[in-house]
Each structure stands twice: as C-alpha cells, then as structure tokens.
Amino acid sequence: MNKRSWFGIVLAVVVAIAMVSFSQVRAGQAKQAPRTKNVILMVGDGMGKAQRDAIRLSSVGLHGETAMDNMPYTGYVHTNSADPEEFVTDSAAAATAMATGVKTYNGAIGVDRHKKPVETVLEKAKKLGKATGLVTTSQVTDATPAAFGAHVEDRDDQSRIARQYLENSRPDVILGGGEDYWYPAGNSGRHPDRPADDPSEGSKGTEGNLVELAKKLGYQYVSDHRELQKANGARLLGLFANEEMFQYGTEAGDKYNPLVSLPEMTDRALETLSRNKNGFFLLVEEEGIDSMCHVNNAELAIEAGRQFDRAVARAKKFARKHGDTLVIVVGDHETGGFTIEPLDDSDESGDGTSAEDGPFPVAKSNQQFIVDWTTEGHTAVDVPLTAMGPGAERLQGVYENTHIHDVVVKLMRAGN
Incomplete structure (x- = not known):
C-alpha cells in the first residue's frame, strides 16, 4: 500500500473520530439543556410599542432598558380577532387566542367562533400535574384571566366565570379584584358596597356565595395586604377590590391605587406555585395600562406600566434562580393609538378627551x-413580545397571537 493510500485511511479515521466526539458533545449539551418546567406569561393589557417606549423613557431614560425590554428574544404579534363584524380585537378574543390557540369572536371567553369550548393552556398545564395561577389588577373574572380558566359565550358573565374557576379549571392561585361577582346582591363581602370612589360598585353575583364555596373547596381567602402576607395555603383566593384595583372614568376621577401591588401579588403567586414539584403555569396581567388608555390618561397608563415592569423584574429574578422557567411579556393589543411626540406649542388633536397629554x-x-x-x-397594530428562558428562542419573528399557545404547550409537554 503506497503512502497516499495510508494517508487517506488515517485522515478518514481522524475525521470519523472527530465527528463521533462532536456528536457526543452535542448530545451532552442537549442533555444538559434545561427543560421548560415553569411558564410565566405576563400580559400588559393594551400595551403596544409606544406604551412600552413611554414606560422606558419615564423610568430609565433614553439609554436605559426596562426589565421587560432587557430580554434576549423578541417577536411581533398580530392581534386581530376572527370576529365577523370587527377584526380589531377586544381583550376577550385576544386572550382566548393566546390561551387556546384558536381565533374567535370579540367577547368570547375560551370558546371558538361556533361557541364551542376549547381547552386552554392553563387546563393543559393542570393535566400535566402542574400548579396554575391567575394574577391581575382587574377583576379576576375579567376577560384576560377568564380566557385561561373559563368557557362562556359572553365575557360579561363574570359570576359564571368565577364558578367555573372553582368547579372546573381550579387555578391554585387567584389574585386580583372583582369581589362583587363572588357575592350575591345585598351581601357586600369584605369590600363595602357603594364606596366613595365609585358609588355604582356593589355585590352583583348571580351564582350564590362563591367565596364560601371557595373556602369549602380548600381555598384560603384573603382581602388585603396583611392577610396576603400571612397566607400560607396551597390554594389561595385573594380579592382586593369590588371591581378593578384602581378607578378610571368615574366622577371622582382616575386613580391608580391598588390595595396590593402587582409585584407583591406576583411574588406571592410564585412562592405558592413553586411548591409543586411538577412546575407551574402562571398568568400575570396589568389591566391599568389598557383602562387608562381608554380614558386617554397617559400619566396613569405610564404609572401602571411602571408597576407592571416591576412585576416583570420579580418574575425574571425567579427565572434566574430557576433555569427551567420561561418568562414571556406581551400586550394583548394596543389601546388609544398612543403616540410619543416632542414638545410643541400647537396641539393637532384639538380639545376634549383626545387632547395631548404631558409634558412628561x-x-x-x-x-x-x-x-x-x-x-x-x-x-x-402588532404588539411586541419579549422572552427569556428555555424555549424562548421559538418566540422570535412575526406571528399570530395563537402561536404563543402553541409554543407554550409544546414546551410544557416536552418538559414533563
């Protein structure tokens, strides 16, 4: 055998060994890659790109980064609904798309265009043995959380939504406002009817005393900051306001004044859910951005956004300690046609509600x-999404809001 043949054989052996070694390294890396055990989906209701920019400018300035922007992966999400009359989505259809992977009509909660129930990502997580939670500054039965834990044809059917939480989807943690829908008329619960900030508020439940039902089913009920701090149950129901945890569009004016802050509720939810060895799925929503944009109150929309960003920071802190946690931050849609402009003596938008706000x-x-x-x-308009943690790279690009459901479900199933 000549030298050239020997050289060819040696080279082939070296290449083969190198390929085997490379494959073993890749296999080792694949084995070491963390799986997605926990998912934290954080929704800034009504939060488009401009709202995120205003939150950033007012919080950290021109060259800083908010917690929600300082994440390694970015996508842009189409928000349109499948409503036959109005493709611009409402929160119910947008949340249902993210929760079920199915586009539907405006006002739908966990049902498709034919009003048939569709299993949600929260319900799928429960089947995988995971703990689940819903946290919001709105009513806990409002459109966004409801779409993850209930199935009704009309988002306004909030007492039925509450009963479905207790009897069907059974989230382990439910924190937010909306006590009025858990008690029948005449029974004010722990938050008095007709409060000074909004005398129109009062108990209006249609399904009996659901707080008492929740207690019988093993939920620890809390209604203020002190009780939440002391709570140690595995199942937690916290209702901290009659309706939303703030006031907007009332005669008393707009106020962003949650009795318990969104970061605090997020912390307590994470502490409770993380006890489950199989992991958890948690939805966290800041409703104040959307509500304040509906009344064109930029100051309080930004303040709600700053609180939301602090809650995102809490979720990221948890995720850094637990490498098997995926954190997703997204708006369900944009509200108000919010635009950032330089200081100017003239106001092109004129007087009234849509007059310019500021300066800030x-x-x-x-x-x-x-x-x-x-x-x-x-x-x-499309809304930005940012993400970190195992599987977050699958949320890059431009896609429909249903893609969020598809990615989360695949990652949770692969992680079990």
Whole structure:
C-alpha cells in the first residue's frame, strides 16, 4: 500500500473520530439543556410599542432598558380577532387566542367562533400535574384571566366565570379584584358596597356565595395586604377590590391605587406555585395600562406600566434562580393609538378627551415628551413580545397571537 493510500485511511479515521466526539458533545449539551418546567406569561393589557417606549423613557431614560425590554428574544404579534363584524380585537378574543390557540369572536371567553369550548393552556398545564395561577389588577373574572380558566359565550358573565374557576379549571392561585361577582346582591363581602370612589360598585353575583364555596373547596381567602402576607395555603383566593384595583372614568376621577401591588401579588403567586414539584403555569396581567388608555390618561397608563415592569423584574429574578422557567411579556393589543411626540406649542388633536397629554420628563435628562392619542378604543397594530428562558428562542419573528399557545404547550409537554 503506497503512502497516499495510508494517508487517506488515517485522515478518514481522524475525521470519523472527530465527528463521533462532536456528536457526543452535542448530545451532552442537549442533555444538559434545561427543560421548560415553569411558564410565566405576563400580559400588559393594551400595551403596544409606544406604551412600552413611554414606560422606558419615564423610568430609565433614553439609554436605559426596562426589565421587560432587557430580554434576549423578541417577536411581533398580530392581534386581530376572527370576529365577523370587527377584526380589531377586544381583550376577550385576544386572550382566548393566546390561551387556546384558536381565533374567535370579540367577547368570547375560551370558546371558538361556533361557541364551542376549547381547552386552554392553563387546563393543559393542570393535566400535566402542574400548579396554575391567575394574577391581575382587574377583576379576576375579567376577560384576560377568564380566557385561561373559563368557557362562556359572553365575557360579561363574570359570576359564571368565577364558578367555573372553582368547579372546573381550579387555578391554585387567584389574585386580583372583582369581589362583587363572588357575592350575591345585598351581601357586600369584605369590600363595602357603594364606596366613595365609585358609588355604582356593589355585590352583583348571580351564582350564590362563591367565596364560601371557595373556602369549602380548600381555598384560603384573603382581602388585603396583611392577610396576603400571612397566607400560607396551597390554594389561595385573594380579592382586593369590588371591581378593578384602581378607578378610571368615574366622577371622582382616575386613580391608580391598588390595595396590593402587582409585584407583591406576583411574588406571592410564585412562592405558592413553586411548591409543586411538577412546575407551574402562571398568568400575570396589568389591566391599568389598557383602562387608562381608554380614558386617554397617559400619566396613569405610564404609572401602571411602571408597576407592571416591576412585576416583570420579580418574575425574571425567579427565572434566574430557576433555569427551567420561561418568562414571556406581551400586550394583548394596543389601546388609544398612543403616540410619543416632542414638545410643541400647537396641539393637532384639538380639545376634549383626545387632547395631548404631558409634558412628561425623560428620566436622567432634562428633556420631555408629549403623548398624543387617536382613539379611546383599541387599534390593530402588532404588539411586541419579549422572552427569556428555555424555549424562548421559538418566540422570535412575526406571528399570530395563537402561536404563543402553541409554543407554550409544546414546551410544557416536552418538559414533563
């Protein structure tokens, strides 16, 4: 055998060994890659790109990054619903799309266009043995949380939604506002009827005393900060307001004043759910961004957004300690046609509700900005998504909101 033949054989052996070694390294890396045990989906209701920018400018300035922006993966999400009359989505259809992977009509909660129930990601997580939770500054039975834990044809059927939580989907943690839908008329619960901030509020439940039912089913009920801090049960129901945990569009004016903050509720939910050895699925929503944009109150929309960003920071802190946790931050749609403009003597939008707001200071600078509006309603623009943790790379690109459900379900199933 000549030298050239020997050289060819040796080279082939070396290449083969290298390929085997490379394959073993890759296999080892694949084995070491963390699986998705926990999922935290954080929804800034009504939060589009401009709202995120205003939150950033007012919090950390021109060159800083908010907790929700400082994440390694970014996507852009189409928000349109499948409503036959109005493709611009409402929160119910948008949340149902993220929860079930199915587009539906506006006002639908966990049902398809034919009003048939569709299993949600929360319900699928429960079947995998995971703990589940719903946290919001709105009513816990409002559109976004409801779409993950209930199936009704009309989002306004909030007492039925509450009963379905208790009897069907059974989230382990339910924290937010909306006590009025858990007690029948005439029974004010722990939050008095006709409060000074909004005398129209009062118990209006249609399904009996659901708080008592929750207690019988093993939920620990809390109604304020002190009780939440002391709570140690595996199943937790916290209702901290008659309706939303803030006031907007009332005669007393707009106030963003949650009795318990969103970061605090997020912390307690994570502490409770993480006791489950199989992991958890948690939805966290800040409703104040959307509500304040509906009344074109930029100051309080930004304040609600700052609180939301602090809650995101809490979720990221948890995820850094637990490498098997996926964190997703997204808006369900944009509200208000929110625009950021420079200071100007003229106001193109004129007087009334849609007049310009501001000026607002840019943090760490001597500059300011103005917020302008185009509507009191929702718009059809895409919303940004940011993510971190195992599987987050699957959320890059531009896609429908149903893709969020598809990715989360695949990752949870693969992680079990």
